[in-house]
Amino acid sequence: MILIGFKMGLSVVLVLLFGLTRHSVDGICSVEHCTDSKRCVLSEDQRRCKCAMGYYSDQCDKNAHIKVMCGRDYIAIRAVEDFFKYHNVPLESLHLPNKSCRAQREVIDDVPFYISRISKDKYVTCGGKPLEKNFTHISYTLSLLSDPQVSGNIIRDPVIKMAYTCVYPYMRRVSLPFPVVPFSSEKVMRVDELDATIQMMLYTDHTYTKAFSSAPTIELRDKVYVEVTVTEPADFFLLRVNECWATPSPQPNTTEGSVHTLLLNGCVNDRTVSFINASTGQSGRNGESSTIRYSFDMFRFTAEPHNLYLHCTVQLCEPDDHKSCTPNCNSISKREAVRADPVQGLLSYGPIKIEMPERPLSSILMTVVLPVACVWTVGFFLIILITVAKAGSRRVAQMEH
Numbered sequence: 001m002i003l004i005g006f007k008m009g010l011s012v013v014l015v016l017l018f019g020l021t022r023h024s025v026d027g028i029c030s031v032e033h034c035t036d037s038k039r040c041v042l043s044e045d046q047r048r049c050k051c052a053m054g055y056y057s058d059q060c061d062k063n064a065h066i067k068v069m070c071g072r073d074y075i076a077i078r079a080v081e082d083f084f085k086y087h088n089v090p091l092e093s094l095h096l097p098n099k100s101c102r103a104q105r106e107v108i109d110d111v112p113f114y115i116s117r118i119s120k121d122k123y124v125t126c127g128g129k130p131l132e133k134n135f136t137h138i139s140y141t142l143s144l145l146s147d148p149q150v151s152g153n154i155i156r157d158p159v160i161k162m163a164y165t166c167v168y169p170y171m172r173r174v175s176l177p178f179p180v181v182p183f184s185s186e187k188v189m190r191v192d193e194l195d196a197t198i199q200m201m202l203y204t205d206h207t208y209t210k211a212f213s214s215a216p217t218i219e220l221r222d223k224v225y226v227e228v229t230v231t232e233p234a235d236f237f238l239l240r241v242n243e244c245w246a247t248p249s250p251q252p253n254t255t256e257g258s259v260h261t262l263l264l265n266g267c268v269n270d271r272t273v274s275f276i277n278a279s280t281g282q283s284g285r286n287g288e289s290s291t292i293r294y295s296f297d298m299f300r301f302t303a304e305p306h307n308l309y310l311h312c313t314v315q316l317c318e319p320d321d322h323k324s325c326t327p328n329c330n331s332i333s334k335r336e337a338v339r340a341d342p343v344q345g346l347l348s349y350g351p352i353k354i355e356m357p358e359r360p361l362s363s364i365l366m367t368v369v370l371p372v373a374c375v376w377t378v379g380f381f382l383i384i385l386i387t388v389a390k391a392g393s394r395r396v397a398q399m400e401h
Helices: 079-084 361-400
Strands: 015-019 040-042 049-051 067-070 076-078 104-108 111-117 137-146 162-171 187-190 194-203 217-221 222-232 239-249 260-264 275-276 293-298 310-319 345-355
Touching: 015 067, 067 162, 067 361, 076 079, 076 137, 079 111, 079 162, 111 137, 194 310, 194 345, 222 310, 222 345
Parallel strands: 217 345
Antiparallel strands: 015 162, 040 049, 067 076, 076 111, 104 111, 137 162, 187 194, 194 222, 222 293, 239 260, 239 310, 275 293, 310 345
16 A cells, blocks of 8 residues: 655645647747747747747737646646637637536636636546556646537637646655654654654544543543544545554553553454544544544553553555555454554554542441441440350359359
């Protein structure tokens, strides 16, 4: 499985490429006005002139302002409306390879644009090319096309084809350090210059709206609400929690004391564990999104101290890697075997304190004071009986003499 990482700023920053293919529109310009090589290109015989990519008009002095936008969950391209009108291309003729994915007109800062924007979910549906992957990047490629304008049985106006590519960087292998951070656990996966931040926190209830800001104290059998999420970049990668276990000490790999396993190979290993869908709040699955939520019933170890430390190993998956990121937990025999060389990081949280319920005073009297009082009372009567018996025996002996 390929694991993914990002170097992010305050917002999602994606590497993008844009190019026009040989079928792109090149406006015919006047040779005498072709003085700027950045805007127009002369033929070898210097008798013809064509506008450079992104420019148009007879003098190639107008900028089409072609822009490709690669977002977390969308891919878009736009150009000024006048560029298409100059080439006699109406809005209704612009579309992606799938003609049902049409362009739209949009006014930005009083300037009209023709824009094609689709979500990543519709990339394949709208005719996107097969994803290209190498060691460091994954590429999405689309084409904005225009229908030929037929006049009778001839076509005079050119056909537009704009090919554009969004390149999203990722990395194959990542690893995390193992320190314990109380009350929240945040790690940065990093290889070279690519980063991804993952955080584990505990919440006060099932709404996951208020996280504990100090060491939580939870009663036995109460629900413990855990969230593991990719905080940066948000809502892009798939996250899988492989194993989660509790220890009475901060060391995740300690051999002393007890260890209780909650998740094993991405599957439930404790009957009280339940996955929760982050968006709907209903029952969910591991590996479905960039946020994993699950709950379990609070417990304690038989030996002291009764504090718990929670540890989870996690890994990142490609955005389209749903199949291998979601564990198969239908049966014990179908559970995934542990990978020979798992590439994963570890998050630790703690301590989680256990609240021991106090017994009422009446209960203490019943269980401690009253039994002791009964023992003393019975003993006192036994002493009196023994004393009386001995006195009676002495009197009988004296009367016989």
